Amino acid sequence: xxxxxxxxxxxxxxxxxxxxxxxxxxxxxLKTAEAAAxxxxxxxxxxxLKAELRGLGLDGGDVHLTLxxxxxxxxxxxxxRETMEKLVLAVGNIEGIAKVDxxxxxxxxxxxxxxxxxxxxxxxxxxxxxxxxPAIFEANxxxxxxxxxxxxxxxxxxxx
Numbered sequence: 001x002x003x004x005x006x007x008x009x010x011x012x013x014x015x016x017x018x019x020x021x022x023x024x025x026x027x028x029x030l031k032t033a034e035a036a037a038x039x040x041x042x043x044x045x046x047x048x049l050k051a052e053l054r055g056l057g058l059d060g061g062d063v064h065l066t067l068x069x070x071x072x073x074x075x076x077x078x079x080x081r082e083t084m085e086k087l088v089l090a091v092g093n094i095e096g097i098a099k100v101d102x103x104x105x106x107x108x109x110x111x112x113x114x115x116x117x118x119x120x121x122x123x124x125x126x127x128x129x130x131x132x133x134p135a136i137f138e139a140n141x142x143x144x145x146x147x148x149x150x151x152x153x154x155x156x157x158x159x160x
Contacts, residue, residue, distance in 0.1 A: 003101045004110065006092035008070055010153025013095045014048040042067050049091055056142045058087055065091070070098040081105050082139075085157050090143055093154055109158040119147050126158045135159050 046067050053059035066073040072091050079087065085108045092100040111122055119133035127135065137147045139159040144150065 002104045002107065003071075003099055004088060004092060004108075004155075005099055006097055006155055007112070007153035008096060008098040010151065011093040011095040011097070012052075014052060015045055015094075015096050045096075049094065052094065053087065053090055056086075056090055058083065058090055058142075063087065070096060072097055072100050074100060074102040081108075085110075086140075086143070089140065089155055089157055093143065109160055111156050111158055113150050113152055113154045113156060115152040117150070117152075119150065122156065122158075 046065050049065055049067070049072065050059060050063070053063060060078060062076050062078045064075040066075075074084070074087050074091060076084065076087065081104065084102060084104055088100045088102050088104070088108070089110070091097060109126065111126060113122070119136050120130040123133040123136055124130040133147060136156060136158060137144055139157045144156075150156070
C-alpha cells in the first residue's frame with residue numbers, strides 16, 4: 001500500500017470552487033460544515049472522478065474509489081502496474097485531492113513539475129537524456145495531450 005502526496009491546489013478542476021460566503025452566525029457555520037460533509041456531496045465528487053477516469057479510458061469497470069476529505073483510495077483487481085500508476089496520477093492531479101492511497105506492486109517513480117520545467121529537462125534528470133522526453137509523454141497519456149502542456153504542481157509518471 002502506498003499513500004502518495006499531491007499538490008491540493010493544482011490540477012484540473014472537477015468539483016467547482018467553494019463559495020466564499022462567510023457565515024454570520026454559529027448556526028449558519030454549522031449548517032455550512034454539515035453541507036460540506038454530506039454524503040451526497042462526497043458521492044457527487046466520486047462520480048466526477050469516475051467520469052474523468054472513463055473519459056481518459058482508464059476505468060474498465062473494476063475501479064473502486066473511496067473519498068475521505070481530500071484523500072482518495074483506489075482499488076482495482078484487474079489493473080496492471082502501469083494502469084494503476086496512471087489511475088493514481090489521473091485522480092491525484094485533480095484540484096482538491098491531496099493524497100491518493102493505492103496498492104502498487106512496487107514504489108513508482110513520480111516527478112512533480114516545477115515552474116519553468118520542460119519534459120526535456122525532466123527526461124535529462126530522470127532518464128539521463130533530454131531527447132527521451134517522448135517516453136515520459138507516452139507514459140502519461142492520456143492525461144497529457146501535448147508535450148508542452150504541463151504545469152507546475154502536476155505529478156508525472158517516469159517510466160522505469
